[in-house]
Amino acid sequence: MSASKVAVVTGANKGVGYGIVEGLCKKFDGTIYLTARSENRGKAALAKLKELGFSPLFHQLDITDQESVDRFKEYIKSRHDGLDLLVNNAAIKYIHQLDTEHNSSANATELAVEEAEKTLEVNYYGTLRVCQALFPLLRNNARVVNISSASGRLCNIPSADLKAKFNDPNLTFEGVNKLMEKFIKDTKENRAEQEGWGTAYIASKVGLTALTFIQQRIFDKEVPNRNISINAVHPGFVDTDMSEHKGNLTVEQGARAPLYTALEANLKGKYIWFDSKVVDWAASPSP
Template identity: 45%
Template sequence: METKVAVVTGANRGLGFEIVKGLCQKFNGAVYLTSRDEERGQKAVRDLEELGLHPLFHILDVTSDESVEKFASFIKSHHGGIDVLVNNAGILDFDKPISSYEDAKKLLDTNFYSLLKISEHLYPLLTNSARVINISSDWGLLSNIRKQIWLDTLIKDNLTLDEILQFVNDFLQAAKNGRNAFGAFAGNYGDYKVSKVALSALTFVHQKEFVRLGKDISVNCVHPGFVKTDMTKGMGNFTPERGARAPLYLALEAPQTLKGTFIWHDCHKVNWDD
């Protein structure tokens, strides 16, 4: 019998680290802590080993096609597939409410475009009852967007990947046009908001595709709360351990029938498009 496999991206610290810890405690299988920085990733593994836990490590830069493809090849050759995939990797410069085009593009490469690489290389490895958890944010709710054309588009039942890509590209074009156009699209931290809104929308599109293919795979996104991490400069209401509660619920406890939803930090379902 094949060992079950769980994978967490961007997991060497903060929320990702706590999700790995929880999986090591409760998931019956191999848990991969992945990080783009090998030294930091290995240190995180050692920290968990000191607690009596046994995560596995693999380097993974979600912004690199080559890195994601190498990781997929490794999983394929060493395991039967992936049973739990937590897409946690993300960045935010808390000191820049309005950033440059270049910074916005870098953020979107990590927070959104990376999911396209993940879906291309890792989704084919998902087992038939796998669970995918995308870490979103309350800034990933549709109401964070100020442009009516995109409010009308993203709410559609038949939303497509191409339309999500057009949404992100429209924002990047606005970012090129300067601070006022940037702010008019989504306000302060607009690049982060757009990345999480796009991630949430992609969650629902991917879920519908798995249903169309007849696969019992669940894809959900989750707002873990305002978590105190290095990324938030230590600001927040929740510890990383508390923030991991809802992602771990989706990974381990939620009914498999829970599909294509936006889950709040207290584990209840909310309307993404309110």
């Protein structure tokens, strides 16, 4: 059983996740796991890194599949008996194609529900699933980085009532789950806009960021305390498939704030901007 430090990055076969793995290969002294839903794409990314002289390992991980998550948990537990760094990067920005020729309000609602369910299943529930499985394996002084977004800033939620609920210092896991369930319900009832939610992507990333703060509060109360830190990071507008290659940052630049948070920063329960500065999650950006 390996006693070296262990790092895991989800959704790492391309984009910011790939950039984070490459950065860890240069700076992290330990075993690095590049994980991806697709075994073929994951191994192809691994081959690219090996051509650069790096030697991370690959393991298949579909964060929407409980069996896949459980297999990975048991693998890490049996092979390493612990984990020192977890970067929850896997995410989607689901875009449906509306058939304008056959468009109807019913069809539009159906597509909106599909977008809401698929987006939250990966960005919120999938990440939560991984955390629930791997958090018991975190070693003392381990770090967790949840890759959020500028869309994950609370000001993107139009409703003052929803903002207050997300920003409640007593908000619990169950409370965030109920808010996510409400978003799905409101979408199904064609009330999401009226209720002041914003887009599915915004709801998923605000939910993830709120979850991050709750997780840190729970870690802080652990007895004995393992000194776990967890932070949410906005990597910036990066030139990836997620941004439809409209981003102004390179993958390497997008990986900088996550890597800083994972390896250097002495922070707990913060929302960190792409320039590696802590920002107030609940405040609107300065003009």
